[in-house]
Amino acid sequence: MSDNSAQAVLDQRQLKHSKKGIFAGIMSGVLWGASGTVLGLALNFAPFTSEAYATDASTFNWSYICMMVAFSLCGALMHDTFAAIWVAVHNIRAGKFKEYGRSLRTKPGKMVCLGALLGGPVGMSGYLLGITFVSSSYALPITASYPALAAILATFIFRERNPARVWVGVVLCILGSFLVYYAPLGEGQEKDIYFAIGMILSTLACIGWASEGLLSTYGMDMLDPDIALGIREAVSAIAYFIFILPLVTLYMSKFGPTPIWELFTDAMGTSAFPVYAFAGFLGGFSYIYWYRALNMAGVARAMALNVTYAFWGVLLGALLTSLEPTIYLFIGAASIAFGAILVSINPRELFRLRDVK
């Protein structure tokens, strides 16, 4: 058989590999949308509904903000801890446990650790604060504009060549985010100061996740993406335990009670616990698919596919929560999702997933 026929067989195999990357990107979006919705639902369970943690939200006051910060960081800690455990179980089952130590001893492994600090304490905190203040259906679309920033950064750092179509998609993502922000709310909802705070904090997640994606991808070029993710979730959970929660508790106590640890210990024995375990499962596997897509499909394309969670989040929010989404919210989320798809699909590039000059 000739080299040409071998080439044809290998092209088919490469196409299959590329399609797996695209599939992983889509799955990461669906699972992240589901995870965000479940995280929002967790706030409806004890201990978050307990009288002991109730505060007045009718006027602007620091006690309410402190309590919301406590809810959010407790949620972020539990989400990332459970995600770290689920991913570790997945890696051990796949016979990759020894890769943790080997990877951590390399510089790429340390880059993943740095990415974890940006994606966890910065990105995840902003995201959970957004969910707590404005609900997952609003926070998810806003955080979804992070590929716009990532695509710009990837152009300079990885020398990715993005065609005009990618940039049109990025612009659509940004416009969709603005539509979500400025659109009128549904009946019975109002845009108070907490809505603005929630939206601003949601944008913090964009910065954290865009930076994380780039750093982690650079490191993952030389590491197994599942291991990189295991390190990411574990580092994030440890950072929350050792640094973030003690420091935030100390700082916020100047303004009002911020009972993060009490919430965490109370949550252990209540109905919120399995809900967070489930959210961590969805979030962990969303990340597994996301990291695979980043590695198999390139930064901008993988992030764009992941960002379809904006649409899935609104859809699942409408189906599973009491939210009554407006047409503007749907259009905004759909615009982000469509922009993301436009960024991702270019059949001519399926064989070359990351253009390197």
Place this chain on the structure above:
Amino acid sequence: MAVLPLRFRILHLINQAEGRPVKANELYKELYDEYAGEGQFSFEFMEDHLMSIKAVGLIEAVEPYFDEFGEARYQYVITETGKDRTKYLPKIL
């Protein structure tokens, strides 16, 4: 005993060939003593790593051929970007 993560070790071996195309079978034999016995180590899994490393531009696939079992395979050479990333290898190697 293996020191490097499997994917990084694959890149390391291809770099050591200094531009000579390396067959997947050769890599597998080289890696066998270090990683055999680990659940993650299989020919298919190693090929997945190769395709991912290729997709991100660290190696290039050249000279396709059919191996002794009639399977289509590539040979691999390191790219300039790949060579650059080997600066992150531990100094002991």
